[in-house]
Amino acid sequence: MAITRSEKERQMLGLFLVPGVYMRVMAETVRQLGHNDRLLYEGLNFGPEDLKANDSRVFVTDAMIMAERALALAGKDGLSFMLARELRVTIHGTLGFAALTSPTFAGSLDSVRRYLQLRAPFLSMSQSETDDHVLVKLRTEIDAPGLYLFLAETVSATLILLTEQLLDRSDAEKRGFGLADGKLPGVTVRLGGPEPAYYRQFADQLPVRFEYDQPDELLMLPKALLDVRMRLADAEASQMARDECEFELQKALKEQGDLAMAVRNMLRMMPGPLPSLEAMAERFCVSSRTLKRRLAEKETSYREIVEAVLKDRAIQLLRYTNQSVSEIGYELGYGDLSNFSRAFRKWTGKSASEFREGGPDPAPEVGP
Incomplete structure (x- = not known):
């Protein structure tokens, strides 16, 4: 949905929101290329009028849906380069x-x-x-x-x-x-x-x-x-603007609420191999020590969250793809098949091959 500043916004994951102006400009560019931009909004809880506010925000998942639809409609027309020309400096x-x-x-x-x-x-x-x-x-x-x-x-x-x-x-x-x-x-x-x-x-x-x-x-x-x-x-003007960006960034980080959930959600969107603790801490603009401490306050650790994400991803790949066990292990970031095999058995009590052959699923991961 499109979000404006409100009490509800403070409950959302700050770094998982995209400025609505980008989606508005993308829709306008699709229309300029001769396509029906209304198709971009089908099934979403917002429309063009909702994106006119300067402070409107769109969930990243909705933004991805709109981008996929825009690409299907106008990708062959050079949507990427046309859109880049429209994204002038003041829009940012x-x-x-x-x-x-x-x-x-x-x-x-x-x-x-x-x-x-x-x-x-x-x-x-x-x-x-x-x-x-x-x-x-x-x-x-x-x-x-x-x-x-x-x-x-x-x-x-x-x-x-x-x-x-x-x-x-x-x-x-x-x-x-x-x-x-x-x-x-x-x-x-x-x-x-x-x-x-x-x-x-x-x-x-x-x-x-x-x-x-x-x-x-x-x-x-x-x-x-x-x-x-x-x-x-x-x-001087540049430093003032950077200070405002820093304030906006720290505000977004505070609005993450449950940091463990925010880290887990971000990891779930990332392709493998997943980043190190240090890289994730940099992503959240905190030190690795601070990230470890804040996760410990939620009675979890970065390693536990990573393993939960890898477990869920491994199960999905085994269940819904024809990739070999070694290919899945490599995709998840395991350079050695034996390491992936040990990890999967620890998670589920079964080997990856046994899991693929059938039997009841392990208990679902409910998160840290």
């Missing part, structure tokens, strides 16, 4: 303003990396460096393989278009990053999956080259690009 609220006014591109990129989950809770962004390049890697936090290329393509194109628009062009030219034939030199986007037919239609309009059939979804940026000034650089 304080996060957009923090990026817009950062003194340098490095600060802008850092703001997006830290606060992306406030706008797109289904994606996370990590950053690493080589001798000459910065690698910005995108990772989905939900198990939705049919949507992943669309999400990665849309977010990558949005980041690249905003980068090109917000860089101080004179400073960029001085540092060797003036547009050459409409392209930012040395910058590429790499995506998995085959090149879609519509890419050639948009290739000349994009400020960087997109490369497909790659092993990872990432942006490759020259290190020197990080030092380029932003067009509206204002350190």
Whole structure:
């Protein structure tokens, strides 16, 4: 359902809500491409009018349903690139303003990396460096393989278009990053999956080259690009916007309520292998020690929650797929089949093969 600020909102999982403006813009883009955007709302508890409020929010599960429908209707028309063009910096609220006014591109990129989950809770962004390049890697936090290329393509194109628009062009030219034939030199986007037919239609309009059939979804940026000034650089204004983003993030974290439930729900949406305690603590913007303590207060531990999620996922894969036991173990993050076999027997009292062959199900997992 679409949510506005109310007592009810405070009972919801803060980091599992998507700004309604994104869904509204997506629907408008589907309509611009000549499709019936009303089909996106069928069976959902909200409509276009509900998404007009600036503070409207949509459950991430509903957002995924809308995205799947939009992709089915307009994906072949280049919905991802069309949507990226419509997601202008002002749509992103304080996060957009923090990026817009950062003194340098490095600060802008850092703001997006830290606060992306406030706008797109289904994606996370990590950053690493080589001798000459910065690698910005995108990772989905939900198990939705049919949507992943669309999400990665849309977010990558949005980041690249905003980068090109917000860089101080004179400073960029001085540092060797003036547009050459409409392209930012040395910058590429790499995506998995085959090149879609519509890419050639948009290739000349994009400020960087997109490369497909790659092993990872990432942006490759020259290190020197990080030092380029932003067009509206204002350190004080940028810090104020970051402070607001931080307040919003901490508010969302507090609204998680039962942190054990929030962690479990997030893990259930993630593909395998599941993250470490340290990685999950970073996701919730707390130290690993704090996360352990808060879970202990709920009489559970991160390991117990992970094992409960893995148990449920293993049972579902054994019950509803034809994957081999070894393939299931690998998908769940077990590099050694014997380790998966021991874990499954501990969870259910049966081997994975015995469970698949029949017999009563183990008691359902009710959560920590």
